Amino acid sequence: MTIVGVLHPGSMGAAVAAQAKLSGAEVLWCTTGRSSATKERALKYGLTAVSDLRELVDKADVILSICPPAYAEDVAVEVSTHGFAGTYVDGNAISPATMARVYAIAARGGASVLDGSIIGSPPSGSKSPCLYLSGPEDALATVASLFTESAVQTRALSGGIGRASALKxxxxxxxxxxxxxxxxxxxxxxxxxxxxxxxxxxxxxxxxxxxxxxxxxxxxxxxxxxxxxxxxxxxxxxxxxxxxxxxxxxxxxxxxxxxxxxxxxxxxxxxxxxxxxxx
Missing domain, CATH: 1.10.1040.10 (N-(1-d-carboxylethyl)-l-norvaline Dehydrogenase; domain 2)
Structure with missing residues (x-):
């Protein structure tokens, strides 16, 4: 079973991460510093709570960073500090230059990094957003497999880091x-x-x-x-x-x-x- 960590479960992040459960994945989220609204969303989507970021990093095979763009680099720094060596997907609306910095930060900790962008509304019974991904092919395949039976479509972009961010x-x-x-x-x-x-x-x-x-x-x-x-x-x-x-x-x-x-x-x-x- 693949274990996915989501940072942080906002309206889009929680909904997208929850779709990975349809493939049999367990989805973790970190309760530290999160609001009551975030906790309600996590409960609604059946996400598994962990007490701190280190526990999430230690357990997760894949981490999805889906947060406001101003925090993308800070989130990558926090994850890298704990030595995450799985697949790190930055799904934030950031520039290619910012994505390059995120890549350098996350890769420094040993992670395989994917540049991601989500276009569309949060997935639901009537809405099917597309997650565009660029980066290493093996990591692309791993993440795409999480959403094969879900409302989230995945599309691979050639050309490496920066392409998905540029599209978004x-x-x-x-x-x-x-x-x-x-x-x-x-x-x-x-x-x-x-x-x-x-x-x-x-x-x-x-x-x-x-x-x-x-x-x-x-x-x-x-x-x-x-x-x-x-x-x-x-x-x-x-x-x-x-x-x-x-x-x-x-x-x-x-x-x-x-x-x-x-x-x-x-x-x-x-x-x-x-x-x-x-x-």
Whole structure:
């Protein structure tokens, strides 16, 4: 039986890790420093609690790091400190350069490192995200086998470390920034009383995030995490010699929603927060 450790079981991490149980794997999580919400998620998905990180590292064959991008390197350092020599999968939304640093940190401890990116919503009966992986072929096969009977699809990318991260940020740069721009567009239209007309225009198009107004409060509630991700996108664009102004501006917009983490406000309340500088 393969033993998988997940760091840390957030809404995506817990759901993805739990899918590995369908292949017969046991999934561990570390309770140290975790919130009551995290504990509830772990219980919901039937994850096995261990008391500290050393115990998780000692027992796990595979570790999945699925956390906010700002913590990816710190998590790798913590795991490496305990000498993890199994397969370490960084599934975070980080730039190829950040992934290279994570690789160096985790490999220093003896781990076989995979660059991973998750595209899509947390897996469920109706949703099937894709886990893209790049890195050593033997490690790719090991991780892919964990999800063969699950709602998580896996795709191998050639070219080594950095490819999966680049794919994630290429997608994020449009998907998340366009949703932020939709919010700004509605804020302007609302000031002039033409939001209904803007919605009518958007609904006449084949596809448009402007037609998904119900998603705007969800963007605000996730901006505490998406803002740092845009920082990673900006780094990736700069590394490629491309302009990063738009995603940097998106991060600035998101900073006005920093304190709305996990809230469920109305569209009107969320748009109002875009006026003026954040406190």
């Amino acid at each position: 940020l290429s997608y994020s740069s449009y998907q998340k920034t366009s949703r932020v721009l939709a919010a700004v567009s509605y804020a302007l239209a609302r000031d002039y009383g033409v939001e209904e007309e803007l919605l009518d225009i958007a609904q006449g198009r084949a596809t448009s995030y402007l037609a998904e107004t119900d998603y705007i409060p969800k963007v605000a509630a996730r901006s505490w995490r998406w803002g740092p991700e845009m920082g990673e996108v900006a780094d990736a664009l700069k590394e490629a010699g491309l302009p990063a102004d738009l995603v940097e501006a998106s991060a600035t917009v998101m900073s006005r929603w920093d304190d709305l983490r996990d809230t469920s406000l109305s569209i009107s309340a969320v748009l109002e927060r875009l006026h003026g500088e954040p406190d």
